[in-house]
Amino acid sequence: MKIGVLGTGDVGRRLASELAGLGHQVMLGSRTADNPAAAEWAREHRGSHGTFAAAAAHGELVVNATGGLVSLAALATAGAANLDSKIMVDVSNPLDFSHGFPPRLVVPPEGSVAEQLQQAFPRTRIVKTLNTMHNTLMTDPARVPGPHNVFVCGDNQAAKAEVVNLLKSFGWADRQILDLGGLSAARCVEPLVLLWISLSSTLRTSDFNFAILR
Amino acid sequence: MKIGVLGTGDVGRRLASELAGLGHQVMLGSRTADNPAAAEWAREHRGSHGTFAAAAAHGELVVNATGGLVSLAALATAGAANLDSKIMVDVSNPLDFSHGFPPRLVVPPEGSVAEQLQQAFPRTRIVKTLNTMHNTLMTDPARVPGPHNVFVCGDNQAAKAEVVNLLKSFGWADRQILDLGGLSAARCVEPLVLLWISLSSTLRTSDFNFAILR
Numbered sequence: 001m002k003i004g005v006l007g008t009g010d011v012g013r014r015l016a017s018e019l020a021g022l023g024h025q026v027m028l029g030s031r032t033a034d035n036p037a038a039a040e041w042a043r044e045h046r047g048s049h050g051t052f053a054a055a056a057a058h059g060e061l062v063v064n065a066t067g068g069l070v071s072l073a074a075l076a077t078a079g080a081a082n083l084d085s086k087i088m089v090d091v092s093n094p095l096d097f098s099h100g101f102p103p104r105l106v107v108p109p110e111g112s113v114a115e116q117l118q119q120a121f122p123r124t125r126i127v128k129t130l131n132t133m134h135n136t137l138m139t140d141p142a143r144v145p146g147p148h149n150v151f152v153c154g155d156n157q158a159a160k161a162e163v164v165n166l167l168k169s170f171g172w173a174d175r176q177i178l179d180l181g182g183l184s185a186a187r188c189v190e191p192l193v194l195l196w197i198s199l200s201s202t203l204r205t206s207d208f209n210f211a212i213l214r
Numbered sequence: 215m216k217i218g219v220l221g222t223g224d225v226g227r228r229l230a231s232e233l234a235g236l237g238h239q240v241m242l243g244s245r246t247a248d249n250p251a252a253a254e255w256a257r258e259h260r261g262s263h264g265t266f267a268a269a270a271a272h273g274e275l276v277v278n279a280t281g282g283l284v285s286l287a288a289l290a291t292a293g294a295a296n297l298d299s300k301i302m303v304d305v306s307n308p309l310d311f312s313h314g315f316p317p318r319l320v321v322p323p324e325g326s327v328a329e330q331l332q333q334a335f336p337r338t339r340i341v342k343t344l345n346t347m348h349n350t351l352m353t354d355p356a357r358v359p360g361p362h363n364v365f366v367c368g369d370n371q372a373a374k375a376e377v378v379n380l381l382k383s384f385g386w387a388d389r390q391i392l393d394l395g396g397l398s399a400a401r402c403v404e405p406l407v408l409l410w411i412s413l414s415s416t417l418r419t420s421d422f423n424f425a426i427l428r
Contacts, residue, residue: 105405107321148427180412188412191319191405198394198402199426207428212413213360214422 004029004059006052006074008037011091011135012065018139019063020045022169029055031077056082061089061162062124068094068113068190069106072120083124087159089166090114090186091130091138093193102197105190114186118155127154127163128186132196134206139170141209148209149178153185178212218243218273220266220288222251225305225349226279232353233277234259236383243269243292270296275303275376276338282308282327282404283320286334297338301373303380304328304400305344305352307407316411319404328400332369341368341377342400346410348420353384355423362423363392367399392426 005016006029013028020026026047028038038049048058056062056078066074071092075083094113095103110116114128129152130138137143141150150172154160164177180188192210200206219230220243227242234240240261242252252263262272270276270292280288285306289297308327309317324330328342343366344352351357355364364386368374378391394402406424414420 144427146427148425178413178416180416185412188409192409195402195406198399199392202392202394203426203428205428208426209428211362211425211427212417212422213358213362213425214417214419 001025002058002060003027003063004055004057004061005063005065006055006078007065007067008035008041009065009067011138012063013037013041014135014139015063015065015091016041016047017045018170020047025058027055027058029053029078031074052078053082056086059086061087061166064088064090064092064117066092068092069096071113072116075117075121080121080123083121085123086125087162088117088121088124088126089130089163090117090126090128093131093190095193102194105194107187107190111184112186112190114153114183114190118183125154125156125159126183127152127156127159128183128189129153129163129167132189132192133209134200136206137209141171141176143207144209146211147176147213148211149176151178151180151185151189153180153183153189155183215239216272216274217241217277218269218271218275219277219279220269220292221279221281222249222255223279223281225352226277227251227255228349228353229277229279229305230255230261231259232384234261239272241269241272243267245288245291266292267296270300273300275301275380278302278304278306278331280306282306283310285327286330289331289335294335294337297335299337300339301376302331302335302338302340303344303377304331304340304342307345307404309407316408319408321401321404325398326400326404328367328397328404332397339368339370339373340397341366341370341373342397342403343367343377343381346403346406347423348414350420351423355385355390357421358423360425361390361427362425363390365392365394365399365403367394367397367403369397
């Protein structure tokens with residue numbers, strides 16, 4: 001599949017690398033066409049790189065791995081036409097680091113970044129997932145033993161099913177994938193990042209994850 | 215121990231019943247001195263009931279089981295002098311049901327209800343815990359098998375240790391009790407209630423809990 005990954009940070013490069021390794025044709029998108037990190041990634045992973053618009057145009061499926069505070073602007077740059085009718089996997093978290101550490105959570109008026117993006121790009125099928133863990137765990141769930149979970153939500157069932165298949169290709173088992181329903185559940189999982197940050201300090205590791213036990 | 219429980223809802227009555235059953239002298243506090251639910255509870259559980267002020271004055275330790283949106287007002291009614299130097303176990307969640315279901319989370323400017331209360335009552339030693347699960351699980355953790363967690367945070371170590379002992383008396387094992395550090399971590403756990411509500415719809419049960427697996 002042709003996949004565009006927006007965002008060249010740790011999360012974007014991790015997901016792009018995994019997807020390229022699985023045989024997908026991945027273009028890494030950044031604000032500028034000559035981003036050195038993106039160019040280096042493309043050389044090392046037999047992928048390509050370009051602007052947000054180029055990566056969005058390239059992808060049959062698009063991953064939003066930009067920071068949650070700038071996602072709306074990044075997608076505007078990518079262009080609605082380039083995102084039209086496509087599945088977008090939103091892994092972003094709306095964290096404000098401008099006041100130091102720990103960062104503050106910014107809750108958009110729409111309730112969550114995912115809902116904000118969905119309202120701005122109604123013809124894109126947004127699925128929220130993977131935002132509640134470290135990027136190394138996203139593509140290698142076996143780093144943490146036991147029945148820990150990845151949450152998924154979105155308004156389009158077919159899009160969600162496709163994203164679930166992608167998660168399975170990363171190594172997530174069916175019983176680990178917890179479907180929370182419509183995209184409004186994004187407002188329940190985006191705040192989890194604050195607890196994640198607190199726990200990473202307490203536990204002194206990033207190899208942990210949330211689980212729902214019953 | 216003499217314990218005052220503020221709030222006569224399901225959570226307050228559940229905690230008051232458990233504490234009375236453990237042999238503590240419990241007074242259930244409500245806005246008015248003649249609350250019928252509180253009177254009935256007192257009859258059934260060999261406890262007492264009264265106003266917020268009476269219950270706070272009675273308690274060597276005080277539990278805040280009022281709704282998070284009205285906790286500040288309830289504690290003001292209870293009176294700073296009646297809470298002076300006491301441990302307060304804050305189990306509240308700041309949920310706004312005025313727009314229907316699901317409720318919205320209200321984040322106070324201080325970051326969390328617990329921090330808001332701590333700033334307003336600096337001589338009270340507030341410990342946040344138990345707000346991330348159904349009230350039946352609070353006092354009966356064995357309802358859910360496995361290594362699920364209860365979070366604890368607070369700025370005073372001695373107060374936190376005493377609350378940890380209280381949790382153990384409810385049946386929580388050492389390894390289940392996760393100390394998140396200072397009270398500012400309350401801003402990380404209060405939003406969990408939104409995910410809890412979402413999950414209770416998805417899973418169609420309240421017998422579940424969060425776990426941190428590593």
